[in-house]
Amino acid sequence: MxxxxxxxxxxxxxxxxxxxxxxxxxxxxxxxxxxxxxxxxxxxxxxxxxxxxxxxxxxxxxxxxxxxxxxxxxxxxxxxxxxxxxxxxxxxxxxxxxxxxxxxxxxxxxxxxxxxxxxxxxxxxxxxxxxxxxxxxxxxxxxxxDTAFHQTLAPDAYTYAIDPALAEKYRIRRYGFHGTSHKYVSEQAAHFLGRPLGELNQIVLHLGNGASVCAISGGRSVDTSMGMTPLEGLVMGTRSGDIDPAVLFHLHRRTGATTDDLDELLNKHSGMLGMTGHLDMRDVHSAAEAGDEAAQLALDVYSHRLKHYIGAYLAELGRVDVISFTAGVGENAAFVRAGALSGLEALGIRLDTERNEARSREARRISTDDSPVAVLVVPTDEELEIARQTLAVVRAA
Incomplete structure (x- = not known):
C-alpha cells in the first residue's frame, strides 16, 4: 500500500x-x-x-x-x-x-x-x-x-490593460484558481469519453461556494474566470464576481467606505448571500419557487454570468468537445446546469432533461446522444489529485 x-x-x-x-x-x-x-x-x-x-x-x-x-x-x-x-x-x-x-x-x-x-x-x-x-x-x-495549472495561459489572456511597469512591480496579472480541480475534471472527462486528453477542447465549470470556469485545450488551461484573486469572474456564494471597478470609487465617495470595508463587501457580503440573504443554493432555489422575486433574479443573474463565460470560451476555443460541471453546486443543482445551457442548442449544446434531473455520485453524461458537444457531470476530487501529483514528485526525485 x-x-x-x-x-x-x-x-x-x-x-x-x-x-x-x-x-x-x-x-x-x-x-x-x-x-x-x-x-x-x-x-x-x-x-x-x-x-x-x-x-x-x-x-x-x-x-x-x-x-x-x-x-x-x-x-x-x-x-x-x-x-x-x-x-x-x-x-x-x-x-x-x-x-x-x-x-x-x-x-x-x-x-x-x-x-x-x-x-x-x-x-x-x-x-x-x-x-x-x-x-x-x-x-x-x-x-x-491552485494557480499552477493556469501558468499555461498566454500573455494576452493573463495581462490586464494597465501600465506594464506598475503591473510588473506589484505582480498584477491573471493567475486563476481551482487549478487542481480543473485539471482533475478535464482528465476524468477525457477518460469517461474514451478519448485522448490531447485532442479535446473543454470547458470546465467548478461551481461551489467559490466558482470558476476554465477553457482547456489539449489538457492545457488557455483561459479562466478568476483573476489576480478569486474575486473576479462568476457570481459566487458570497463574492460578487465581475463588477465595474468604478463602483468601488463611487461607494467610497458616497459612503466613505474604506478599502477594507469594500474588500469585506465584495468578498463576504455579495454574491448569492448579498442578493438574497441565502448562502446555500438550495435555499435560494426554494425561495424562488415560493415566489421570492429577489431570489429568482439572483438565479437569473447567476445563470447569465455562466452563459456569458461559456459563450466567451466557445468563441475563444473555436470548437468545444465537452462541457463539464463539477463541485457542490455543479454536481447537484440540475436547475443551475439547465439555466446555464438553455438557449444554446444552436451552438451544439443539447441537454437531456431526464438525464440532467437524475442524481448520481458517478460521472455521467447529461446531454442527448446526438448533441455535438458532450455535457457531463464529473465529481471532483482535489485531494486525490494532490495525492497523485505528490507521488509523481516523490518518484521523480
Missing part, C-alpha cells in the same frame, strides 16, 4: 486525508478547527465510523498532535500505513510555481513572500507546512498550487 497524507491548511483549521494512491481510496479523513480559540474541535473518520473531540488547540503544531492521536486511537495505524509523503494545498504560487514542488526552506520563503497576493490563504498554508514538517520530519513534503 502506498499512502499519501493530503493537508489543506487555513489560518485556524486544517483538513486532512490519508489516501491509498495505488487503489485511489481514502483510508481516513478529518478536520481540526478553531485553532487558537478557547475550545478547539477535531473530527476523524475512518471507514464508516466518525469520532470527535473538543479540547484546546493553541496552534497548528498542537493540531497535528491531535490528528496523530486520532490515527493512533481510531486508525488506520500510521505505523502500519506510514505516508510516503505529505501533499499540501497552497492557494497562490504566483508566476514562480508552475508545477508540484518539493518543499524546501527556499520554497517556504517564496510561499511567505506570495502571501501579499493571498493574505487569507498562504499564511495558513505555511503554518500547516511547518507543523506537518515537525510531525512528519522524515518524509518529503510537496506543495500543490
Amino acid at each position: 502506498t499512502t499519501i497524507l493530503v493537508v489543506n491548511s487555513g489560518s485556524s483549521s486544517f483538513k486532512y486525508q490519508l489516501i491509498d494512491v495505488e487503489e485511489e481510496h481514502t483510508l481516513a479523513s478529518g478536520l481540526v478547527e478553531r485553532i487558537g480559540e478557547a475550545s478547539g474541535h477535531s473530527s476523524h473518520r475512518a471507514g464508516d465510523e466518525s469520532f470527535a473531540r473538543e479540547l484546546p488547540i493553541p496552534d497548528h503544531t498542537a493540531g497535528f498532535r491531535v490528528m496523530l492521536d486520532a490515527f493512533a486511537e481510531h486508525g488506520p495505524s500510521l505505523e502500519t500505513n506510514p505516508p510516503v509523503a505529505v501533499g499540501h494545498r497552497v492557494v497562490h504560487g504566483g508566476k514562480r510555481f508552475f508545477e508540484p514542488t518539493l518543499i524546501t526552506p527556499l520554497v517556504e520563503i517564496n510561499i511567505e513572500d506570495l502571501s501579499e497576493l493571498a493574505p487569507l490563504h498562504n499564511p495558513g498554508a505555511l503554518q500547516g507546512i511547518r507543523a506537518a514538517g515537525e510531525a512528519f520530519a522524515h518524509v518529503p513534503h510537496v506543495a500543490i498550487f
Whole structure:
C-alpha cells in the first residue's frame, strides 16, 4: 500500500486525508478547527465510523498532535500505513510555481513572500507546512498550487490593460484558481469519453461556494474566470464576481467606505448571500419557487454570468468537445446546469432533461446522444489529485 497524507491548511483549521494512491481510496479523513480559540474541535473518520473531540488547540503544531492521536486511537495505524509523503494545498504560487514542488526552506520563503497576493490563504498554508514538517520530519513534503495549472495561459489572456511597469512591480496579472480541480475534471472527462486528453477542447465549470470556469485545450488551461484573486469572474456564494471597478470609487465617495470595508463587501457580503440573504443554493432555489422575486433574479443573474463565460470560451476555443460541471453546486443543482445551457442548442449544446434531473455520485453524461458537444457531470476530487501529483514528485526525485 502506498499512502499519501493530503493537508489543506487555513489560518485556524486544517483538513486532512490519508489516501491509498495505488487503489485511489481514502483510508481516513478529518478536520481540526478553531485553532487558537478557547475550545478547539477535531473530527476523524475512518471507514464508516466518525469520532470527535473538543479540547484546546493553541496552534497548528498542537493540531497535528491531535490528528496523530486520532490515527493512533481510531486508525488506520500510521505505523502500519506510514505516508510516503505529505501533499499540501497552497492557494497562490504566483508566476514562480508552475508545477508540484518539493518543499524546501527556499520554497517556504517564496510561499511567505506570495502571501501579499493571498493574505487569507498562504499564511495558513505555511503554518500547516511547518507543523506537518515537525510531525512528519522524515518524509518529503510537496506543495500543490491552485494557480499552477493556469501558468499555461498566454500573455494576452493573463495581462490586464494597465501600465506594464506598475503591473510588473506589484505582480498584477491573471493567475486563476481551482487549478487542481480543473485539471482533475478535464482528465476524468477525457477518460469517461474514451478519448485522448490531447485532442479535446473543454470547458470546465467548478461551481461551489467559490466558482470558476476554465477553457482547456489539449489538457492545457488557455483561459479562466478568476483573476489576480478569486474575486473576479462568476457570481459566487458570497463574492460578487465581475463588477465595474468604478463602483468601488463611487461607494467610497458616497459612503466613505474604506478599502477594507469594500474588500469585506465584495468578498463576504455579495454574491448569492448579498442578493438574497441565502448562502446555500438550495435555499435560494426554494425561495424562488415560493415566489421570492429577489431570489429568482439572483438565479437569473447567476445563470447569465455562466452563459456569458461559456459563450466567451466557445468563441475563444473555436470548437468545444465537452462541457463539464463539477463541485457542490455543479454536481447537484440540475436547475443551475439547465439555466446555464438553455438557449444554446444552436451552438451544439443539447441537454437531456431526464438525464440532467437524475442524481448520481458517478460521472455521467447529461446531454442527448446526438448533441455535438458532450455535457457531463464529473465529481471532483482535489485531494486525490494532490495525492497523485505528490507521488509523481516523490518518484521523480
